[in-house]
Every structure is written in C-alpha cells, then in structure tokens.
Amino acid sequence: VIPGWFSEISPMWPGEAHSLKVEKILFQGKSDYQDVMVFQSATYGKVLVLDGVIQLTERDECAYQEMITHLPLCSIPNPKKVLVIGGGDGGVLREVARHSSVEHIDICEIDKMVVDVSHLDLLNFTVGYEDPRVTLHVGDGVAFLKAAPEGSYDAVIVDSSDPIGPAQELFEKPFFESVAKALRPGGVVCTQAESIWLHMHIIEDIVVNCRQIFKGSVNYAWTTVPTYPSGVIGFMLCSTEGPEVDFKNPINPIDAIENQTKSIGPSLKFYNQEIHSAAFCLPSFAKKVIEAK
Ligand SMILES: NCCCN[C@H]1CC[C@H](N)CC1
Numbered sequence: 001v002i003p004g005w006f007s008e009i010s011p012m013w014p015g016e017a018h019s020l021k022v023e024k025i026l027f028q029g030k031s032d033y034q035d036v037m038v039f040q041s042a043t044y045g046k047v048l049v050l051d052g053v054i055q056l057t058e059r060d061e062c063a064y065q066e067m068i069t070h071l072p073l074c075s076i077p078n079p080k081k082v083l084v085i086g087g088g089d090g091g092v093l094r095e096v097a098r099h100s101s102v103e104h105i106d107i108c109e110i111d112k113m114v115v116d117v118s119h120l121d122l123l124n125f126t127v128g129y130e131d132p133r134v135t136l137h138v139g140d141g142v143a144f145l146k147a148a149p150e151g152s153y154d155a156v157i158v159d160s161s162d163p164i165g166p167a168q169e170l171f172e173k174p175f176f177e178s179v180a181k182a183l184r185p186g187g188v189v190c191t192q193a194e195s196i197w198l199h200m201h202i203i204e205d206i207v208v209n210c211r212q213i214f215k216g217s218v219n220y221a222w223t224t225v226p227t228y229p230s231g232v233i234g235f236m237l238c239s240t241e242g243p244e245v246d247f248k249n250p251i252n253p254i255d256a257i258e259n260q261t262k263s264i265g266p267s268l269k270f271y272n273q274e275i276h277s278a279a280f281c282l283p284s285f286a287k288k289v290i291e292a293k
Contacts, residue, residue, distance in 0.1 A: 006039060006047070008054055012162055013198050013229040018054070020044055020227070026122050031113035033166045038122045044227060046123055048089055050114070051165050057227045061091055061125065064233055066271035067223045067279065069095035071237055072155050072190040073102075074250035074276060079154045080104070083182065085141035085170065086192075087159035088114035093128025096157070098254070098268075106153075108137040108144040110166050142169050145178035152182050158191035163202065171202065173209045180213050185242025189214070190235050196222060196286040197230035204289050206236055214238035219247045220290045221279035223270075235279075248280045 007019040021042035029036045037049040045058025056064065069092050073079045078101045084092050088109030096105050109115055115138065118126045128134065137144055141158075156179050160167035169175055170191070179189050194202050203220065210218045216239030225233045239245035253273055282290060 006041075006049070008049075008052060008229070010053055010162070010164070010229075012164060013195075016229070018227065018229065020047060020054075020057075027117055027120070029113055029117070031111050033111045033113075034161075036111075036113050036117055038117060047227075048114075048117070048123060050111075050161055053162060054227050055161060056089060056091060056125075058123075060226050062269040063223055063225045064228070065091035065095050065125075066268055067221070067275075068092060068157055068159055068190055068192065068235055070250075070254050070271045071221055071235055071247065071276060071279065072157060072188040073099050074252045074254050074273075075237070075239075075245055075247045076154060076186070076188055077252055079252075081153045081155075082106070083108070083145075083148070083153045083156045085145070085156065085158045085160065086110075086167065087157070089118045089123060090115075090126040090128040092157055092159045093131065093134055094125060095128075097128055097131040097133070101252075102133060105131065105134045106137060106144075107134060108139060108141045110138070110140050112138045142175055142178065145175070145182050148178075148182040150181055151184040151187070154184060154187050156183060156187075156189040158189065160192050162194070171206065173213070176209050176213045180240055183240045185240055186216065186245060187242070188237065188239045188245055188247075190237050193220060193234040193236040195228070195230045195232050196234060196283065197232060200286065200289055203234065203286075207290050210236055210238050215241035217245055217247060219280055220282065220286070221247070222282070222286075223275075223279055248277055250276050 023040045027038040034051045048055045084107040163171040222234040
C-alpha cells in the first residue's frame with residue numbers, strides 16, 4: 001500500500017488494482033454488514049467505499065446513477081411506482097425523482113450506516129431522500145420483495161454492490177423470481193451487472209436466469225465509470241410478459257421529463273437519448289455470450 005493512496009484490491013478483479021490519491025479520511029465505521037469509509041480524494045471529490053470497494057465518487061457517479069435509473073424509466077410510458085433495492089447513498093433516488101409521472105418510491109437498503117453516512121453532508125447525494133414520494137425501508141431486499149404483493153411496481157432498480165458480501169443473493173435466481181413477481185405485466189427491472197471485461201461468467205449466469213424468468217425482453221447495456229473495475233459497468237434490463245418494452249428505443253424521453261419537473265438536484269450530466277440507445281451496442285466477445293443465451 002502506498003501512503004496517501006487508496007487501492008481497491010478484490011478477488012473479483014484478481015491481479016489488478018485501481019488507486020486514488022487520498023487527501024483526508026472523512027468517515028470510517030463498521031456496520032453490522034460491512035466496513036464503511038468516506039474519503040476526500042485529490043481529484044475525484046468525495047468517495048464512498050464499502051469493504052474496500054469503491055461504490056461511487058463525486059466526479060463520476062453521474063454516469064452510473066443516471067444510466068441505472070433512466071435506462072428502465074425512459075423505456076416505459078408512465079412509471080408510477082418504483083422500487084430501489086440497495087442504493088442507500090441516495091443517488092438513484094435523486095434520479096428517479098426527475099420523473100414527474102412517479103407517484104411513489106420505495107427504497108430498501110440493508111445497511112443503515114450507509115443511509116446515515118449519506119445524510120451527513122459528507123455525500124451531497126442525499127437530495128433524493130427529501131422527496132415526499134420516498135419511503136425508506138431498512139432491511140433485506142430479498143425479504144422485502146418476497147413480501148411485496150404481486151404486480152406492485154412498474155419498475156425495480158437493483159443498485160447493489162458486488163456479489164461478495166451483503167449483495168450476494170441479489171445476483172441469484174430466487175431473487176430475480178421475486179422481482180418478476182413484484183412487477184406488473186410489462187414492468188421493468190434494471191440491475192447492476194458488473195463488467196464485460198472482468199465478469200463474463202457472472203453475466204452469463206445472470207442472462208441465463210433472466211431469460212428463464214422474464215418473458216418480455218432481456219437486454220444488457222453498459223457504460224463507462226472510470227473508478228469502477230476496468231472502467232465500465234453493465235446493466236441487465238428485463239421486462240415481464242405483457243405490454244412490449246423496447247429498451248433500445250426510449251419512448252419516454254428524459255428531455256421532456258427534464259422540462260416538466262423542477263429537478264431537485266443538479267441537472268443531467270451524463271444520460272441522453274443517444275447514449276441510451278448506444279449503451280446496448282456490445283463488443284463481439286460479449287454479444288456472442290449475451291445474445292446467444
Ligand atoms: N450505489 C452505489 C453503486 C453501487 N454499484 C456497484 C459498486 C461496486 C462496483 N464494483 C460495481 C458497481
């Protein structure tokens with residue numbers, strides 16, 4: 001370890017590490033689930049780290065939060081009821097709140113410390129919690145979804161950490177089955193789906209499970225996040241049987257939404273209609289695995 005630098009070393013990306021220069025540690029704690037740390041970096045703003053893995057940085061979180069939210073919500077005509085699994089930092093809530101058609105947002109985060117840290121002024125992403133449509137549930141997303149009545153939601157966003165630690169079961173078949181049950185016909189789910197450079201085996205398993213469970217459309221999209229392993233992150237976009245969903249051609253364009261609502265946070269920095277459609281273009285080595293399944 002180089003003094004003054006934070007390096008992300010994990011069995012999920014063996015033999016490689018990404019480092020950020022640390023100016024000051026702002027918070028360090030150990031919750032019932034994981035180690036929680038926030039530090040001021042020299043060039044990426046504030047950084048949230050869970051169990052030694054970067055969850056978001058002020059400088060590039062816009063790419064992930066905007067894409068994981070608007071890829072699903074801009075693909076259906078009138079999202080009203082949205083569920084966020086994970087996402088305790090509040091960034092996804094800020095993005096969901098841009099959609100004026102949304103009437104109710106449930107968020108289920110397992111680790112109260114992540115929520116508390118996000119409410120400190122350490123991370124100014126918490127603007128999302130202030131929205132009156134938001135109801136926070138602190139608990140296990142798997143149990144929450146099992147208890148959700150059938151067809152409760154238009155959209156579910158699974159903003160999870162990696163499948164090592166508390167988020168492990170959010171990558172397994174029973175969880176996807178409970179998501180499908182909680183979605184209305186033609187409802188959509190978007191999950192954090194790792195890196196095509198590093199995790200094709202994980203992605204392959206997710207695709208196989210999703211094709212069995214979601215009888216609408218099943219697509220993989222990806223984007224660039226410099227501080228995530230290999231600099232990219234993917235998303236699994238699935239819809240349940242019912243009204244057709246064409247994820248690649250957003251029918252509910254954000255520009256219109258942008259004008260409708262006084263969005264509570266900064267305006268969109270990353271997402272737009274072109275990058276929405278482009279996100280589904282895959283390199284051949286990934287296409288071969290994902291589209292063949
Ligand atoms: N809500 C913060 C984003 C969490 N997303 C993941 C964090 C860990 C990364 N290796 C992959 C994305």
